[in-house]
Amino acid sequence: MSIRESRIREPRLRESRIRESRTTAPSRDRPYRTRGSADIMKPSLAGLIGKYAILVVILGVMVFPFLWQLSTSFKGATENIYDFPPTLIPQAPTLDNFGEVFRTIPVLDYAWHSLLVGVGTVITNVLFATIGGYALGTMKFRGKWIVLAIIFSTLLLPGEVTLTSQYLTVKSLGLANTLWGVFLPGAIGAINVLLMMAACRMIPPDTLDAATIDGANTMQRLRHIVWPNVRGMVSVVALFSFIGAWDDFLWPLVVLSDPAKYTLTVGMEYLSSNFAANPRVIAAGTMIALVPIIILFAVLQKQFFKGVEEGSVKG
Amino acid sequence: MKRQRWFTPYLLVLPAVIWVLVFALWPFLNTVVLAFTDARPLRPVEFIGLENFARLFQDERFGYALTTSLVYVVVCVPLLTFLPLLLAMLVHGKIPGIGFFRTTYYFPVIASAVVVAIVWEFLFSGSGTINAALKFFGLADRPIEFLSDRWLLIFCAIGLTVWKGLGYYMVVYLAALGNVGRELHEAAAMDGAGAWRRFWSVTVPGVRGPMMLVSVLICVGAMRVFTELYVLSHGSGGPGGRAMSLVMMIQSMGKGLNGQIGYASAISLVLFLLTLVPLAVVGILNNREAIAEMRATRRAAKITRGIRITQGAAR
Numbered sequence: 001m002s003i004r005e006s007r008i009r010e011p012r013l014r015e016s017r018i019r020e021s022r023t024t025a026p027s028r029d030r031p032y033r034t035r036g037s038a039d040i041m042k043p044s045l046a047g048l049i050g051k052y053a054i055l056v057v058i059l060g061v062m063v064f065p066f067l068w069q070l071s072t073s074f075k076g077a078t079e080n081i082y083d084f085p086p087t088l089i090p091q092a093p094t095l096d097n098f099g100e101v102f103r104t105i106p107v108l109d110y111a112w113h114s115l116l117v118g119v120g121t122v123i124t125n126v127l128f129a130t131i132g133g134y135a136l137g138t139m140k141f142r143g144k145w146i147v148l149a150i151i152f153s154t155l156l157l158p159g160e161v162t163l164t165s166q167y168l169t170v171k172s173l174g175l176a177n178t179l180w181g182v183f184l185p186g187a188i189g190a191i192n193v194l195l196m197m198a199a200c201r202m203i204p205p206d207t208l209d210a211a212t213i214d215g216a217n218t219m220q221r222l223r224h225i226v227w228p229n230v231r232g233m234v235s236v237v238a239l240f241s242f243i244g245a246w247d248d249f250l251w252p253l254v255v256l257s258d259p260a261k262y263t264l265t266v267g268m269e270y271l272s273s274n275f276a277a278n279p280r281v282i283a284a285g286t287m288i289a290l291v292p293i294i295i296l297f298a299v300l301q302k303q304f305f306k307g308v309e310e311g312s313v314k315g
Numbered sequence: 316m317k318r319q320r321w322f323t324p325y326l327l328v329l330p331a332v333i334w335v336l337v338f339a340l341w342p343f344l345n346t347v348v349l350a351f352t353d354a355r356p357l358r359p360v361e362f363i364g365l366e367n368f369a370r371l372f373q374d375e376r377f378g379y380a381l382t383t384s385l386v387y388v389v390v391c392v393p394l395l396t397f398l399p400l401l402l403a404m405l406v407h408g409k410i411p412g413i414g415f416f417r418t419t420y421y422f423p424v425i426a427s428a429v430v431v432a433i434v435w436e437f438l439f440s441g442s443g444t445i446n447a448a449l450k451f452f453g454l455a456d457r458p459i460e461f462l463s464d465r466w467l468l469i470f471c472a473i474g475l476t477v478w479k480g481l482g483y484y485m486v487v488y489l490a491a492l493g494n495v496g497r498e499l500h501e502a503a504a505m506d507g508a509g510a511w512r513r514f515w516s517v518t519v520p521g522v523r524g525p526m527m528l529v530s531v532l533i534c535v536g537a538m539r540v541f542t543e544l545y546v547l548s549h550g551s552g553g554p555g556g557r558a559m560s561l562v563m564m565i566q567s568m569g570k571g572l573n574g575q576i577g578y579a580s581a582i583s584l585v586l587f588l589l590t591l592v593p594l595a596v597v598g599i600l601n602n603r604e605a606i607a608e609m610r611a612t613r614r615a616a617k618i619t620r621g622i623r624i625t626q627g628a629a630r
Binding site: 031043048051052054055058059061062063065066068069072081082083084085086128129131132134135136139141144147150151153154156157158160161162163164165166167168169184185187188190193208209212217218243246247249250253254264265266268269272273279282283286289290293294297298301305 | 422
């Protein structure tokens with residue numbers, strides 16, 4: 001139906017719809033616009049089919065590289081991986097490529113290093129961002145604006161700008177070429193403190209006062225009032241910290257010089273540029289780096305999307 | 316009511332403040348100072364004034380790096396500002412299975428840039444799938460070497476950045492689209508506005524704020540590009556290092572025992588100033604009215620003063 005038509009028919013249609021909704025229960029809520037409905041926010045049936053077609057095409061673009069890589073990692077040495085149209089199901093699936101990766105580079109060590117750094121980053125960020133955010137969000141104290149100014153100012157400062165000097169700092173602490181050096185600079189993120197501050201502001205002050213009157217000290221209030229109230233934001237901070245640490249490449253690349261100490265991302269680059277012989281083996285390696293994070297995301301996606309919507313500015 | 320001892324809030328924010336000072340502000344100040352020295356490892360530091368910056372102007376490599384980063388920004392900003400918006404509009408409606416599409420569109424965001432860059436390297440290599448596809452459709456008689464030409468390499472990396480960023484900004488827009496009332500759409504449709512007109516006159520103004528934020532984030536993000544170009548060129552920065560970005564140049568200048576830390580710091584400082592530009596532009600745009608008002612008052616003050624002076628002279 002064209003818009004002009006709908007404009008003319010609109011009042012009558014609307015009346016009939018109202019009458020209809022009075023008499024029958026609105027049980028048949030179709031995802032597309034039925035004949036006679038004036039709901040312009042819904043596509044027509046043909047439009048809906050077209051929409052699904054576009055969605056599927058984009059889906060192809062978004063997941064094809066991953067599927068292709070996955071299938072490549074299972075293909076034998078004789079199979080052509082670059083043919084077109086691509087065959088995504090290997091003719092003779094084999095695990096040889098994974099065995100080869102384990103022989104070429106210490107993948108398990110790399111994964112363990114990434115996991116250590118990731119888990120460490122999650123723990124410190126959650127702990128220190130929560131207590132810092134609690135103080136900034138609910139307490140009044142002298143010099144608070146200075147603290148806020150210091151924390152806010154770092155949001156303007158991309159980590160890449162301070163790369164060289166940060167390396168010098170870590171080196172002067174004697175932590176160059178160690179996992180501690182990879183972990184420490186990201187241990188407390190300014191943005192996480194601000195997110196936790198926003199979450200702690202939402203706690204009703206009366207609740208905290210009531211707890212104080214009942215004799216709860218700061219630690220008890222943190223444990224029994226603040227923590228249950230900010231758990232949603234905590235999961236967001238934890239997820240973002242872990243994925244940020246797991247995916248980071250530039251900083252571990254700068255800090256670590258000994259291939260035995262690499263994290264997964266640096267290890268993958270090392271594998272692909274130094275042992276460039278067999279793309280199947282490299283594909284198997286990247287799968288080892290990719291699968292854990294995809295599973296983690298699939299399990300926790302609900303909190304994740306909530307977090308992106310609430311926190312909006314963290315990448 | 317006494318809630319806590321006076322030093323408790325300071326104790327709670329102390330770790331966060333120390334971290335920000337040691338791992339963000341101190342390195343930044345250090346970068347600013349080092350930018351005016353000829354610092355190298357294992358050598359006494361000497362101040363050389365503006366020599367580093369003078370050298371930047373003559374350095375061919377810096378010219379290439381600056382061009383690469385600016386091209387990255389110019390191409391990425393419009394693409395990543397509008398494509399995710401269209402994508403968000405596509406997955407905004409409540410139709411069956413839309414959650415699945417939203418989640419899978421997000422996969423490229425959470426995957427490590429190294430992993431996806433390795434996949435793209437295979438797809439775009441001389442014998443890769445893209446070349447096989449071009450040959451299949453008869454578009455190219457011999458393989459195109461995407462990764463050994465400066466501009467093709469840069470555009471491959473841009474494609475990768477856009478593909479990886481789509482899902483992230485889509486979610487940012489999704490939250491904003493929820494706030495655009497459907498009444499506006501219905502009113503516009505009743506006034507005869509087609510889908511195209513409604514997009515420009517209802518949707519775009521409705522998400523103006525987030526759109527501004529998104530374009531600033533992309534601008535700063537594109538200026539900071541590193542991993543995509545590094546992995547696609549195996550750390551070499553393309554033929555003759557001409558496809559290096561600014562951050563790649565900082566990394567390669569500052570590393571090793573011969574690292575020119577002073578010079579790398581000067582480049583870092585330039586990068587920092589460049590990232591401030593989009594922020595300043597948005598700040599001016601947002602406060603345009605306030606600034607115009609301020610100017611008007613100043614002009615008015617000048618005129619009154621002028622009048623007073625002439626009056627005084629006349630008297």
